[in-house]
Amino acid sequence: MAYEVTSKLRERLKSLLATQPEEKALLQAFYTDPEIYQHDIERIHLRHWLCVGHKSEIPNPGDWFRFDVAGESLIIVHGTDGEVRALLNVCRHRGSLVCAEQAGHSNRLTCPYHGWTYDLEGRLRAARNMPGLDHAAHSLGTVHCRVVAGLIYVCFAEEAPDFALAEKVLTQSLGRFGWADAKVAHRASYSVDANWKLVTENYQECYHCRPSHPEFARFHATERPDEKTVDLREESSRQAAAQGIEIEEYDLWPMGDGEGGEGVSCANDAMYEGSVTGSRDGAPLAPLMGDFKDYCGGFFTYVETGPASFFLAYPDHGLVYLFMPRGPQRTDMEVLWLVDGKSEEGTDYSKEEVTWLWDITSLADKRIIEHNQQGVNSRYYVPGPYGPMERMTRMFSAWYKEQIRP
Numbered sequence: 035m036a037y038e039v040t041s042k043l044r045e046r047l048k049s050l051l052a053t054q055p056e057e058k059a060l061l062q063a064f065y066t067d068p069e070i071y072q073h074d075i076e077r078i079h080l081r082h083w084l085c086v087g088h089k090s091e092i093p094n095p096g097d098w099f100r101f102d103v104a105g106e107s108l109i110i111v112h113g114t115d116g117e118v119r120a121l122l123n124v125c126r127h128r129g130s131l132v133c134a135e136q137a138g139h140s141n142r143l144t145c146p147y148h149g150w151t152y153d154l155e156g157r158l159r160a161a162r163n164m165p166g167l168d169h170a171a172h173s174l175g176t177v178h179c180r181v182v183a184g185l186i187y188v189c190f191a192e193e194a195p196d197f198a199l200a201e202k203v204l205t206q207s208l209g210r211f212g213w214a215d216a217k218v219a220h221r222a223s224y225s226v227d228a229n230w231k232l233v234t235e236n237y238q239e240c241y242h243c244r245p246s247h248p249e250f251a252r253f254h255a256t257e258r259p260d261e262k263t264v265d266l267r268e269e270s271s272r273q274a275a276a277q278g279i280e281i282e283e284y285d286l287w288p289m290g291d292g293e294g295g296e297g298v299s300c301a302n303d304a305m306y307e308g309s310v311t312g313s314r315d316g317a318p319l320a321p322l323m324g325d326f327k328d329y330c331g332g333f334f335t336y337v338e339t340g341p342a343s344f345f346l347a348y349p350d351h352g353l354v355y356l357f358m359p360r361g362p363q364r365t366d367m368e369v370l371w372l373v374d375g376k377s378e379e380g381t382d383y384s385k386e387e388v389t390w391l392w393d394i395t396s397l398a399d400k401r402i403i404e405h406n407q408q409g410v411n412s413r414y415y416v417p418g419p420y421g422p423m424e425r426m427t428r429m430f431s432a433w434y435k436e437q438i439r440p
């Protein structure tokens with residue numbers, strides 16, 4: 035389906051981009067206008083790679099879960115051949131959802147409406163009372179799908195952005211944290227009444243961490259970009275390198291490599307002395323993951339790919355953030371907590387403790403992002419300047435303007 039920008043929207047975008055002040059927050063219309071929202075989805079979410087979950091959620095052939103994003107519904111299925119595929123959840127008969135449930139296990143996918151039945155690769159296997167029907171011409175559609183470091187990615191575009199560099203960065207970072215063998219300790223959804231860009235922008239900066247996240251700011255050096263924290267970062271990276279874990283940093287998000295490759299960034303960070311992981315008191319939470327033999331004095335890594343997938347890895351647990359636009363002023367934030375795949379809840383970790391920090395932090399983010407949207411909706415809103423700690427947010431705005439240019 036070719037997407038075409040109407041001439042009215044083209045003129046409107048041109049005039050907005052011409053009046054958008056340089057180096058400042060975006061104009062109100064970019065956060066409120068339903069037509070621009072739809073344009074964002076077409077130009078950004080339907081063209082880039084999006085993480086949809088972790089492979090451990092569908093460990094066995096026949097396992098599947100439904101994932102709705104960008105106004106579409108997908109069935110993410112673990113095939114009998116071991117491959118993970120993304121099937122379009124749109125029946126080839128008269129278009130019903132094939133899977134209405136959120137997850138399941140089956141050898142066949144049967145449409146609830148008239149009973150057309152597909153195999154796990156999306157091939158039509160049975161259609162009642164349809165003499166002469168060409169089954170081969172009525173397979174479910176598919177979109178690009180790949181698994182990297184246990185993370186399942188999809189892309190709706192016919193020609194997906196090159197993912198080779200992103201794959202390399204994910205493997206050399208989250209791969210070392212053992213994410214391919216991790217399991218999901220908990221999954222939660224936070225519905226945020228705000229435009230998706232306010233959510234993404236918030237996750238690009240830690241300028242807000244001290245006033246908004248006292249529990250996080252207490253232990254994570256991210257909230258203070260001064261010399262002392264530079265030393266801490268070097269020391270924790272040195273300790274990681276001493277046990278053979280060298281995670282190279284990349285700064286290619288969101289622009290990509292300039293040759294059509296998907297944007298990716300990777301940065302290592304440190305905890306303040308005396309704390310080693312993202313917990314209530316900075317103390318260990320769960321068995322070490324991947325190649326880690328100890329906590330390296332409090333070493334953690336941020337990774338980001340494409341417009342809607344954000345990751346945070348500590349040596350003993352990890353966080354997956356999926357940002358899903360639902361409307362001009364609504365975004366779902368799906369959060370997955372990962373732990374080592376062999377660990378047992380209750381024996382090796384407490385779910386309540388593992389999820390404590392990033393649950394209260396996500397709730398606080400929901401609150402501040404919603405306040406942001408409410409202020410932006412005011413007729414008195416005027417875009418203000420970005421500060422030095424908002425470098426990534428500024429880069430995101432610049433990228434966004436390029437993506438939506440008519």
Ligand code: FES
Pocket residue numbers: 125126127128129130145146147148149150
């Ligand atoms: S719409 Fe699916 S079987 Fe009719």
Ligand SMILES: [Fe+2]
Pocket residue numbers: 236242243246247395399
């Ligand atoms: Fe935050």
